[in-house]
Amino acid sequence: MSTIEARKITKKFGDFVAVKDADLSVAAGEVVCLLGPSGCGKTTTLRMIAGLERVTSGDIIIAGKRMNELAPEKRDIAMVFQFYALYPALNVGENIAMPLHYEKISKPERDRRVKRVADILHLTDVLDRMPGQVSEGEKQRIAVARAIVREPNCFLFDEPLSRLDVELRHSMRGQIKEVLAGLSKATVIVTHDQLEALTMADRIAIMRDGIIEQIGTPHQVFTKPANVFVASFIGTPQMNLVRGKFEGMSDGKATIQFGGEKVELGVNPAVAKLKPSQVTLGIRPRAFTPVDHSAKDTIVAAAELIEPMGAETLVHARTPDNSDIRVVVPRDVKFKIGEKLHLRADPSQTHIFGEDGKAVRA
Amino acid sequence: MAEATTTFWERLGLRKASGVGEAGWGQTLFAAIISLIYFLPVLLIIVTSFKLQTEALAVPPKFFPTSFFGLIPDQYVFSPTLENFTSVFSRAYTAGAAAESTGFDRFFFNSIFIASTSVLLALVIGTLAAYGFSRYPLRGNDTYLFIILTTRMLPAIVVIIPVILMFRVAGLAGSYPGIIFLYTAFNLPFTIWMMKSFFDELSPDVEDAARIDGSSETRVFFKICLPQVLAGLAATFVFGLILTWNEFLFALLLTGVDTRTVPVALNQAVAGGGIGVLWGLLAAIETLFLIPVFLVTFFLQNQLLRGVTFGTVKR
Numbered sequence: 001m002s003t004i005e006a007r008k009i010t011k012k013f014g015d016f017v018a019v020k021d022a023d024l025s026v027a028a029g030e031v032v033c034l035l036g037p038s039g040c041g042k043t044t045t046l047r048m049i050a051g052l053e054r055v056t057s058g059d060i061i062i063a064g065k066r067m068n069e070l071a072p073e074k075r076d077i078a079m080v081f082q083f084y085a086l087y088p089a090l091n092v093g094e095n096i097a098m099p100l101h102y103e104k105i106s107k108p109e110r111d112r113r114v115k116r117v118a119d120i121l122h123l124t125d126v127l128d129r130m131p132g133q134v135s136e137g138e139k140q141r142i143a144v145a146r147a148i149v150r151e152p153n154c155f156l157f158d159e160p161l162s163r164l165d166v167e168l169r170h171s172m173r174g175q176i177k178e179v180l181a182g183l184s185k186a187t188v189i190v191t192h193d194q195l196e197a198l199t200m201a202d203r204i205a206i207m208r209d210g211i212i213e214q215i216g217t218p219h220q221v222f223t224k225p226a227n228v229f230v231a232s233f234i235g236t237p238q239m240n241l242v243r244g245k246f247e248g249m250s251d252g253k254a255t256i257q258f259g260g261e262k263v264e265l266g267v268n269p270a271v272a273k274l275k276p277s278q279v280t281l282g283i284r285p286r287a288f289t290p291v292d293h294s295a296k297d298t299i300v301a302a303a304e305l306i307e308p309m310g311a312e313t314l315v316h317a318r319t320p321d322n323s324d325i326r327v328v329v330p331r332d333v334k335f336k337i338g339e340k341l342h343l344r345a346d347p348s349q350t351h352i353f354g355e356d357g358k359a360v361r362a
Numbered sequence: 363m364a365e366a367t368t369t370f371w372e373r374l375g376l377r378k379a380s381g382v383g384e385a386g387w388g389q390t391l392f393a394a395i396i397s398l399i400y401f402l403p404v405l406l407i408i409v410t411s412f413k414l415q416t417e418a419l420a421v422p423p424k425f426f427p428t429s430f431f432g433l434i435p436d437q438y439v440f441s442p443t444l445e446n447f448t449s450v451f452s453r454a455y456t457a458g459a460a461a462e463s464t465g466f467d468r469f470f471f472n473s474i475f476i477a478s479t480s481v482l483l484a485l486v487i488g489t490l491a492a493y494g495f496s497r498y499p500l501r502g503n504d505t506y507l508f509i510i511l512t513t514r515m516l517p518a519i520v521v522i523i524p525v526i527l528m529f530r531v532a533g534l535a536g537s538y539p540g541i542i543f544l545y546t547a548f549n550l551p552f553t554i555w556m557m558k559s560f561f562d563e564l565s566p567d568v569e570d571a572a573r574i575d576g577s578s579e580t581r582v583f584f585k586i587c588l589p590q591v592l593a594g595l596a597a598t599f600v601f602g603l604i605l606t607w608n609e610f611l612f613a614l615l616l617t618g619v620d621t622r623t624v625p626v627a628l629n630q631a632v633a634g635g636g637i638g639v640l641w642g643l644l645a646a647i648e649t650l651f652l653i654p655v656f657l658v659t660f661f662l663q664n665q666l667l668r669g670v671t672f673g674t675v676k677r
């Protein structure tokens with residue numbers, strides 16, 4: 001079975017803890033994205049799975065076998081590097097065939113396999129060229145071809161699309177997803193691009209400062225962020241996070257005070273258990289509906305900057321307590337700068353984060 | 363260069379109108395003149411090697427081997443001869459006596475053998491060491507590298523006395539292994555530093571990819587790293603060769619009669635005559651002496667250019 005399991009893996013470089021007690025399991029055929037800002041330890045985690053870094057503590061289990069002490073070449077994995085890492089002295093065909101050499105496969109069989117993956121990834125025409133003579137997109141596909149030419153236990157991708165331009169990235173995302181779907185191997189993709197993670201992954205692990213903050217399906221991490229960090233990291237435009245004071249709850253509505261004003265917002269019932277305290281209120285820009293007049297459950301804010309984005313319009317507005325909030329409205333809803341907005345938030349999309357930053361949710 | 367109009371320098375062809383592209387004719391000419399000035403001493407030696415003693419000493423110097431159909435006045439023209447070249451290898455030391463071998467065939471062999479062996483040896487050892495320093499740093503890596511370089515921080519004349527004493531005790535003075543060993547050590551610091559910088563420039567990802575694709579560490583070095591630093595090897599080889607080829611002091615004091623190299627023999631051939639300096643002969647030896655290094659550099663020049671410009675351009 002092609003599975004990957006990381007059990008409480010930790011990596012220290014001297015005193016610096018790059019990854020701390022990370023738990024991750026990837027089932028056969030599953031694609032898991034490690035997502036996080038740069039320097040969060042996601043690449044280190046991947047390199048530990050690959051065997052390019054030793055774990056300081058914890059276990060790496062691939063296909064049911066503990067791999068901690070095994071060198072990369074003995075782990076039966078394939079990896080695609082951020083900068084492709086093509087062999088400069090070998091031509092494209094030889095690059096793709098490289099992993100097969102070590103498996104002692106006969107030449108005709110090797111050629112057949114190279115041709116097969118070259119067909120899949122549209123590389124047939126460039127097989128005789130040197131890596132320096134092909135385009136960025138082709139380099140990327142060569143790197144993928146080299147990874148899938150063998151039948152390894154699992155696939156690891158390190159920022160596979162970060163060097164491509166937007167258009168190419170878009171089409172490669174689809175291609176890689178398609179190729180991976182046909183292979184049904186455990187796959188880990190490292191990325192800092194949430195769109196990449198949301199579109200390609202079956203599950204996403206969001207990392208910060210060496211700690212996995214949340215693992216869940218793209219839908220889960222978007223709709224139920226575990227904490228303030230995940231909430232702010234996932235989704236564009238960013239979720240509005242406003243500090244306020246939770247005063248109590250009645251009829252499923254939480255009274256929250258900020259900027260001298262009190263609003264009553266529909267929130268998750270679990271919030272009722274919360275004592276009056278400082279909280280962070282999280283509402284996505286698309287969860288607001290502008291209404292005509294002020295009400296108990298509306299937030300008031302003055303429009304400051306209006307950015308039409310085509311289908312929708314992004315409005316930056318300022319609340320009386322001087323917090324910036326972003327509101328996305330359909331393009332036919334028009335506002336003027338300085339105009340007061342009365343915004344009603346969708347209760348199912350209104351998140352309350354406690355003082356520890358964790359979401360309060362049933 | 364903010365102005366779009368042609369400037370004085372541009373009209374002269376000394377500056378290009380646009381930032382990139384081929385050099386103007388003025389620039390090319392300028393470069394040619396500078397190169398000529400650099401090349402002039404070498405050219406003078408080559409020309410002199412074809413002159414007889416009287417012509418070699420003539421003032422004003424005779425520069426041209428032919429009058430180019432009467433174009434050049436006779437006073438600047440000499441009649442070329444190969445006599446100097448034959449006397450490099452055998453000549454009569456006193457007038458009328460039979461020609462004897464000068465031993466220069468042996469000295470040329472010595473120079474080629476000693477220089478190439480020691481530079482290659484230094485290249486093999488130095489490349490392995492540099493790879494180690496680059497990829498498997500020791501605790502205090504930089505200190506080791508610094509210590510290696512300290513041996514080249516002093517002028518050779520300062521270290522020569524202890525070296526002579528060491529060679530005496532070890533019985534290495536005057537032998538091939540002795541001088542080859544010395545030159546290998548002499549080239550190592552430079553080789554290690556050069557090769558380390560080439561290895562440092564390589565993307566470690568490529569090596570990691572090879573590891574994942576199933577290569578052992580040995581294969582990573584030979585199949586992946588080494589092919590990428592060929593230009594560096596060529597550059598290091600040529601620089602090491604030139605340094606060793608021209609080395610005089612160690613060779614003077616540590617080679618014997620049988621292992622003498624050309625620079626030492628050249629000095630003795632010139633100084634030992636008693637009849638003043640034989641300029642033609644001297645120039646002929648030097649011209650022959652130039653050829654091997656010239657050929658090596660010429661055949662490696664593409665690699666060399668890539669080697670010396672390595673790392674200066676972001677890939």
